[in-house]
Amino acid sequence: MTTPLEAPLELSFDYTRSLGPVLGRFMAGLAERRITGVRGSDGRVHVPPIEYDPVTYAPLSELAPVADEGAVVSWTWQATPLEGQPLDRPFAWALIRLDGADTPMLHAVDCGAPEAIGAGTRVRVRWAQQPVGHIKDIACFEPTSAPASPTPPASAATPSPTAASPAEPVEIMTTPIRLRYTHSASPEESRYLRGLAEGRLLGQRCPECDQVYIPPRGACPVDGLPTTDEVDLPDRGILTTFCVVNVPFPGQRIKPPYVTGYILLDGADIGFLHQVLECAPEEVRMGMWVEAVWKPREEWGHTLRNIDHFRPTGEPDAPYETYQRHL
Amino acid sequence: MTEIAVVGFAHSVEPKTSGATNGVELLVPLFQRLYADLGITKGDIGFWCSGSSDYLAGRAFSFISAIDAIGACPPIMESHVEADAAWALYEAWVKLRMGEVDTALVYGFGKSTAGELRRVLAMQLDPYTTAxxxxxxxxxxxxxxxxxxxxxxxxxxxxxxxxxxxxxxxxxxxxxxxxxxxxxxxxxCAPYADGATAVVLAAGDRARELCDRPAWITGIAHRIDSPSLGARDLTRAPSARTAAEAAGTDSVEVAELHTPYTHQELVLRRELDLADGVRVNPAGGVLGGHAMFAAGLARIGEAARHIMSGAADRVLAHATNGPLLQQNLVCAMSASPSRSGPAR
Known part of the structure; x- marks a missing residue:
């Protein structure tokens, strides 16, 4: 069997979250280079603050200022920093109990080498140059034995246009997320995609119910059995159902209005979405026979986009009963 | 009270699979093996429940495409949890207890190697201050x-x-x-692996029909500790202890623990009060390969297998979810259904 096709897949989005009164005030404090914890039901001061007590589940609201330095409780060494982490050179992760706090917080310590950190090492915050009311306003921690990094005074910091006024709780915070994957197509999908690159439309038949699926799926969704028999399908079929797209949207490849519909290839038992062009939207009908219009061969790849669109063949429409069960 | 047992188990784990991220390739062979082992067809299954995470494949609703492996036509009764599939087994156990069905197939799957798991798992942390x-x-x-x-x-x-x-x-x-x-x-550190697990549960006489020595679930419970890492004593797992107390784990002979890091086994030995004679992870547990979202359910299946094979009469399985043993599930099983844990 040939190797399945693979391609990089990047998943990225901005996680935009609203903050309640507790975290909102914590983040507003960070924008002013102050750290605040919250007092729990048992009197412990939690930093970062938590909204509900971990033991009694009571909502918490009493903020308590803590120092921006403290002691390392536990640590480990990140020899090769990963994307998005606070530092891009080797650093220590540490649980740090700030003076005035009872619970430790996780952050990075810029200490050069693992020999420079241990339980009890005193560290202080290195503030970001431009605090905005986000956890990353704490750029990292550094040992107090190191010379202090120059930090502009908080009052001189320029809040970003989106930051809340320092007196007001921060209401929204945004965290960009970016994850990278290697997406692999299944063996069946790979055969289908390689077929497309040669101008073929390959489906597969379920050994139990004889239904032909395109793209092939690895298992018949009716019977749960592997689909093994390969079927070459023609590039013509019936338009089962359709809609006329009148609304523009980002990324649209065709100027509206245009027709998007389900194409049921002759011999297949499942339709797929494609475009129907070369006829006025008002002339498009359910049951209309259509055929593929392929792009020039030199533009082909492992994609159904090798078919630019479908167009009417001009044959008499298929009777409703012949495609009814595919609707 | 309805007696419920594990009657079938299939599991695959490998360092890196070739093929799809949608689970169908991982699941179809397991389901076929279970049907053959038990002499049943998909039509004999009353309820289906799965555990997986879209973050493993990086595709929204990826668990929906895995349903192709079931064959969901005519329509089936099905559910999914975004958690290790041991929690899906808990849901199926509740369904069986309610008497709505007498068989359930529970499955978990994931292609952990598709992404950079060490980063992907940051997504389960506090989204404001930690992730x-x-x-x-x-x-x-x-x-x-x-x-x-x-x-x-x-x-x-x-x-x-x-x-x-x-x-x-x-x-x-x-x-x-x-x-x-x-x-x-x-x-x-357990290396991340690709894998899938499937377990069949059955109630009462249906369990006795399907299996000579069903692994009767005498108690199952799950508990959770604070999501705030600082608020927890990370050397402890109180939720594992309370789950075990609720499930009742007295006099077990074998414990299958879901511990992706060696020290976490040491945490659990204390929390579960395991006696010295208890055999822990006799086949190595997940340290040989950690198939995310399938591994916890596999602990239940492995533990049940000790009973089904006649090698033990009383076992416990543990599964975990979330960072650093934050969420814990304990399932106690016996060769006899009458052996029950302490009252809740």
Whole structure:
């Protein structure tokens, strides 16, 4: 069997979250280079603050200022920093109990080498140059034995246009997320995609119910059995159902209005979405026979986009009963 | 009260699979094997429940495409949890207890190697104060391991001995390796693997029809600790202890524990009050390969297999979810359905 096709897949989005009164005030404090914890039901001061007590589940609201330095409780060494982490050179992760706090917080310590950190090492915050009311306003921690990094005074910091006024709780915070994957197509999908690159439309038949699926799926969704028999399908079929797209949207490849519909290839038992062009939207009908219009061969790849669109063949429409069960 | 048992188990785990991320390739062979083992067809299954995470494949609703492996026509009764599939088994157990169905198939799957798991797992942390720092999952485990070492609760040598028992290596030799995340060495960290697990549950006489020695679930419970890492004593797992107390785990002979890091087995041995004679992870547990979202359910299946094969009469299985043993599930099973845990 040939190797399945693979391609990089990047998943990225901005996680935009609203903050309640507790975290909102914590983040507003960070924008002013102050750290605040919250007092729990048992009197412990939690930093970062938590909204509900971990033991009694009571909502918490009493903020308590803590120092921006403290002691390392536990640590480990990140020899090769990963994307998005606070530092891009080797650093220590540490649980740090700030003076005035009872619970430790996780952050990075810029200490050069693992020999420079241990339980009890005193560290202080290195503030970001431009605090905005986000956890990353704490750029990292550094040992107090190191010379202090120059930090502009908080009052001189320029809040970003989106930051809340320092007196007001921060209401929204945004965290960009970016994850990278290697997406692999299944063996069946790979055969289908390689077929497309040669101008073929390959489906597969379920050994139990004889239904032909395109793209092939690895298992018949009716019977749960592997689909093994390969079927070459023609590039013509019936338009089962359709809609006329009148609304523009980002990324649209065709100027509206245009027709998007389900194409049921002759011999297949499942339709797929494609475009129907070369006829006025008002002339498009359910049951209309259509055929593929392929792009020039030199533009082909492992994609159904090798078919630019479908167009009417001009044959008499298929009777409703012949495609009814595919609707 | 309805008696419920594990009657079938199939599992696959491998370092890296070729093929799709949608689970169908992983699941179809397991389902076919289970049907053959039990002499049933998909039509005999009353309820289906799965556990997986879209973050493994990086595709929204990826668990929906896995349903092709079931064959969902005519329509079936089906559910999904975004958690290890051991929690899906809990849901199926509740369904069976309600008497709505007499069989359930529970499955979990994931292609952990499709993405960079150490980063992907940051997505399960507090999204305001912790996840934006992208802490590496291995680094977090290292912080937990060091806390126990500093507190005198365990040593690097004891951690190596856990690995040595799983991998049949020499502990002393293991300790000569360099750290991957001080104080963790490679042998302390289960490598992520691709895999799937499927378990069939059945109630009462249906269980007796399907299996000579059903593994009767005498108690199952899950509990959760605070999501705030700082608020927890990370050398403890109180939720594992309370789950075990609720499930009733007296006099077990074998314990299958879901511990992706060696020191976490040492945490659980204490929380579950395991006696010295209890055989823990006799086949190595997940240290040989951690198939995310399938591994916890596999602990239940492996534990049940000790009963179904006649090798044991009383076992416990543990599954975990979330960072650093935050959520814990304990399932106690016996060769006899009358053996029940203490009243809740």
């Amino acid at each position: 934006p720092l992208w802490p590496d999952a291995t680094a977090l485990a290292a912080l937990q391991a060091r806390l126990g070492i500093e507190a005198g609760l365990w040593t690097e040598k004891e951690m190596a001995e856990v690995a040595a028992r799983s991998t049949r290596a020499e502990a002393a030799a293991l300790l000569e390796a360099s750290y991957v995340a001080d104080p963790l060495r490679e042998h302390d």
